[in-house]
Amino acid sequence: MKSIEIKDAALKYFTIHGYEGASLSQIAKDVGLKKQSIYAHFKGKDDLFLQVLRDAKEMDLSSTVQYFSSVDSKNPEKALYGYLQLVIDLFQKDEQLKFWLRMSFFPPAHLEKVIEREVTDIEEKERAILEGKFQEWINAKLIIGDAAITPTFAFLSVVDSVLVELVYGNDEEKLKAKLAAAWTVFWRGISHQ
Amino acid sequence: MKSIEIKDAALKYFTIHGYEGASLSQIAKDVGLKKQSIYAHFKGKDDLFLQVLRDAKEMDLSSTVQYFSSVDSKNPEKALYGYLQLVIDLFQKDEQLKFWLRMSFFPPAHLEKVIEREVTDIEEKERAILEGKFQEWINAKLIIGDAAITPTFAFLSVVDSVLVELVYGNDEEKLKAKLAAAWTVFWRGISHQ
DNA sequence: GTCTATATGGGGATAGAC
DNA sequence: GTCTATCCCCATATAGAC
Structure with a gap:
């Protein structure tokens, strides 16, 4: 085709x-x-661009949905760390995630509104999936349930920091080191001790 | 002028x-x-661009240097959280930090090498400043750990996640919520309990 | 569906008058 | 230092032959 x-x-x-x-x-x-x-x-450049954008969004969302629907729900540590690994794999294996990130960070000005809608949409869906999982884990007392701690947002921040390192993309060792540090501190911060 | x-x-x-x-x-x-x-x-578009780039880098670096040279070293919690606030203020007050981020994430292809050098340079300097501070705090038993590298990278990850939220930039409430979540979990993860 | 030809517009850059 | 005039190149897009 x-x-x-x-x-x-x-x-x-x-x-x-x-x-x-x-x-x-x-x-x-x-x-x-x-x-x-x-x-x-x-129809033209915009049409081509928007079709590429929607394909990339679709791929990003379906990867997340599929991952969390097949993951072991009794083991939050493995499930969450595995998701970070998935993000890294996706980013390195094909270009759709990098494209998606570039366009959600810095959209072409005349398509800003359209893109913002797509970004908000996918963000809310992925946040909802995570929030459901975290609620299960809190109920099962697998992670702490302190009202002052919102683990979903904290984890999404770790995801963001991984994405930043991937976008920089010039240093595999630094990526590993930052991921290890961020993960260690994050996990200590949401576990019972 | x-x-x-x-x-x-x-x-x-x-x-x-x-x-x-x-x-x-x-x-x-x-x-x-x-x-x-x-x-x-x-001399031309590249010359103009590179001068703007160097001004932005200079401003970013000098803000960080100045902040950590005047901050209260006995209070890591205040020092670190204050730095996150500084980053937010800088980003919202003028455009140099946003410009710097855009170009370090997605440089124009023909200037990639030059820009990468500038990015690596500033990153190493800022990491060294933080690592020095963390070593002091570890020695003074104000935070946990034996090596400064882990908390430094973990904190830089929190900074990255704040930057991502600033770049998205469409939701002040979400920025506050994610900052609060990331900070709470980070601080719990590096403090004595 | 792909091509050639063409329209139209804008880009970066240079030469030279003032 | 700023201007007008100009050059050359490449962009998106359309029309119409095959």
Whole structure:
């Protein structure tokens, strides 16, 4: 399917150069087409971009949903640490997560509103999944249930810090060291002692 | 000074639209000039960009240095939480930190190497400052641990998560909630109990 | 669906008058 | 230092032949 090849190439260049820096001729060249042929598959640059964006969002969300629906619910330590590993794997294995991050952090100005809606949507869904899990764990007394501590947000902060390190992306050792430190302190902070 | 006005406008548009999306004509218009006049002050777009970048780096680093040289060393809780507040203030008060973050996360491809060097440089300096402080606090038994590296990286992860929330930037309440959660768990994770 | 040809606009950059 | 004029290049997009 040509339109899939076009989206793959578009994903690559949008991720490297951003919306403004990516050109249709570059994308077409990758697929072996002239840039004008893209218009037989997509209405224009915005249309192509938004389809790539929605694919990336879909992939990100479904990975999270699938992970937490198959994870061992009796072991929060393993479940949470495994999710961090999943995020790292996803980021390194294909470009969709990096694209998604770039566009949610710094969207092209004229598509800011559309993108913000998608970002809010996925954030709320993922937060809801985590909150459900944490509630189970608190009920089962597997983690502390202090009202002053909101473990979902604290864990999402650890996820954010991993994403930042992945975006920097120039130092595998530093990623490991920061993940180990953040995880150790986080886990101590939400466990019974 | 005209070149300062030009850099201010450039900072604004590079931050909003990125390197590729910002145009010299837009920048010049903001200052009341034609785009050609910019070449009387800067060698070209790259030169202008790199000067803005170095100003932003300088500002970021000097804020951190100044903060930790004047902070009360007997009170790590106050010192660290105050630094998070400083980061939030800096981010919201002027655009240099946002510009710096955008360019360190997603540099224009042809300047990637130069920017990476600047990022590594500032990161190492700031980490060294923090590591020194943490070592003092560990020695004084104000926080737990035997090596300063773990709490330093864990705290830098909290900083990263705050930055992510600032970059998203659409929800002040969510920023407060995530900061509170991340901070509470972090502090519990590094204190004696 | 892909191509050639073309329209239209904007980008960065340079030369030279004032 | 700022301007006008100009150059060259590449962008998105459309029209129409095959």
